[in-house]
Amino acid sequence: MKLNLTTDYALRILIFLTSKPEELHSIETLSRIYRLPHSSLMKIVSELVRQGCVMSVRSRYGGIKLGQAASEINVVQVVRSMEESFEVANCGECLIQPQGRSRSAALARVADVQR
Numbered sequence: 001m002k003l004n005l006t007t008d009y010a011l012r013i014l015i016f017l018t019s020k021p022e023e024l025h026s027i028e029t030l031s032r033i034y035r036l037p038h039s040s041l042m043k044i045v046s047e048l049v050r051q052g053c054v055m056s057v058r059s060r061y062g063g064i065k066l067g068q069a070a071s072e073i074n075v076v077q078v079v080r081s082m083e084e085s086f087e088v089a090n091c092g093e094c095l096i097q098p099q100g101r102s103r104s105a106a107l108a109r110v111a112d113v114q115r
Contacts, residue, residue: 005040006043006083007079007082009034009040009041009044010048010078010082011079012034012036013030013041013044013048013054014048014053014073016030017054017064017066018070021070024061024064024065025064026064027042027063047081047082048078049067051077051078051081052068053067053073054067055067
């Protein structure tokens with residue numbers, strides 16, 4: 001299964017937020033860590049907020065964090081909502097898992113659940 005870059009970025013954001021679920025994180029921090037464009041992250045985060053996966057806190061020290069428990073986030077729904085672009089992610093250059101094995105195996109299981 002190949003994912004477009006929007007979906008890849010959305011999953012990266014969720015994985016990062018899951019590692020520190022109670023902390024607020026800025027878009028700038030995510031942009032720096034994953035070397036992703038700020039403008040792209042803003043659009044993706046907006047969609048994740050709309051879905052309820054991510055919560056946005058607006059203030060001087062605001063940021064984003066998980067909007068619900070990680071176990072409640074429906075990965076299939078996230079993937080479906082993000083799969084509108086035709087730009088394909090290159091899993092060989094993934095910053096999360098260089099060989100893409102773990103993510104590919106997890107997504108294969110998601111595809112089985114979907115059936």
